[in-house]
Amino acid sequence: MICGVHHLAVSTPDLERFVDHYQRWYGFERVADGGWEADNERIGRMVQLPGSAARYAMIRLDRFYIEVFQYLEPVGTRTDRRMCDHGLIHLCLYVDDIEAEYARLSALGMDFHCPPGGPDTMQATYGRDCDGNVVELLQVIAPDHPFPFLGTMDQAAPPSSK
Structure with a gap:
């Protein structure tokens, strides 16, 4: 049975910049780091990028995680997607x-x-x-809203500025 959502993942050209941004602006905390080398055949098959190499960090806000990838091989490109384009949009x-x-x-x-x-x-x-x-x-705002916030917000508020 599916129990809930654990994380979403994003690809970025600069892992450290992205993680720093989400820590300072939105209050996420870094909880794990990792990666793989180009000779890891299993991960190459899983991500459908044979010979790929990447670094990643897992960041968390309350019960929600974002897995942030920086592909070293192949290097990704940015495509500007509009809100109406198919795929995850926000x-x-x-x-x-x-x-x-x-x-x-x-x-x-x-x-x-x-x-x-x-x-x-x-x-x-x-x-x-x-x-x-x-x-x-x-x-x-409404207490009887059909999709209220169900999290706990266990974390302290993000810093006010940097």
Whole structure:
């Protein structure tokens, strides 16, 4: 039986920059590091890139993990995807004060598509991370909302600036 979601994975051209960005801006913590060499046939088959080599880090926010890959061989390319293009299109981070987070992240340099807004039940906005991936900030306002935040937010709040 499937028990839930553990993580999503992203590929970046600069592992350290990406991890630092997610630590400073969004409060993630680095929990593991690893990688593989080009002679690892099993992983080459698994990722459908024979002869590949990569580094990775696992970062965590509360119960949610992101596995961050930097491929050393082959080196990936960036394709600009629109929100309507097929595939994963954004990461949503739940916030308890969307206006405060919008102001804090704007001051750090996050490029938002628009200010927060929405119906009486929730407020949201989209912006871009250091690699151009879309990150949504969401605050559910109505206590009977059909998809409330179910996490615990065990972590301390991210730093206010750097």
